[in-house]
Amino acid sequence: MAKMTQQEIKEWDELYEYVRTKILRYDETQSLSRTMVLRLKGLSTNKYIENNNTKSTAHYSYAVILNTFKYCYVDILRSISGMNFADENHKFNYILKIVESKLNTVYLKMKNNEQSQNEMNTILDDLSSRSTDGKYNPNPKKRKNPLISDDMW
Secondary structure, three states, rough: OOOHHHHHHHHHHHHHHHHHHHHHHOOOOOOHHHHHHHHHHHHHHOOOOOOOOOOOOOOHHHHHHHHHHHOOOOHHHHHOOOOOOOOOOHHHHHHHHHHHHOOOHHHHHHHHHHHHHHHHHEEEEEEHHHOOOOOOOOOOOOOOOOOOOOHHH
16 A cells, blocks of 8 residues: 555544544544454445455545545434444444445535536636726727617717
8 A cells, every 4th residue: 555645644534533433432542443444444445455455446535435424424323323233343344334335425526516616716716817906897898789879969
């Protein structure tokens, strides 16, 4: 696996903490198991568990995965409440199945949002470049009304 950038490290830390505290409701003395960490990292490359032996078929950022967990938060809590799991790994795998099913939905929503933001910024830049002094500048190529001639007045 390639070395993570500072941004990826920050996003990973946010994802890890969110899953640890909000989803699994662990306290500050508990941590995710090694298997849970590898399963979580495997989501980013569309693998069951992160390893170098299996070919990656996708690349989701940790921000997309975090937003997917947030998107599925209510569904996750509703689904796991009242269920009996054999162990924490079974519970975690059940949660990841919910998240996996919504990854592309959240990815597309984030991509469309980013595209809309870029379009809006382009429009705002264009508008701000048209008039720099803040005063109304009439269009110099304004056509005369053909029904009113200068000799009428």
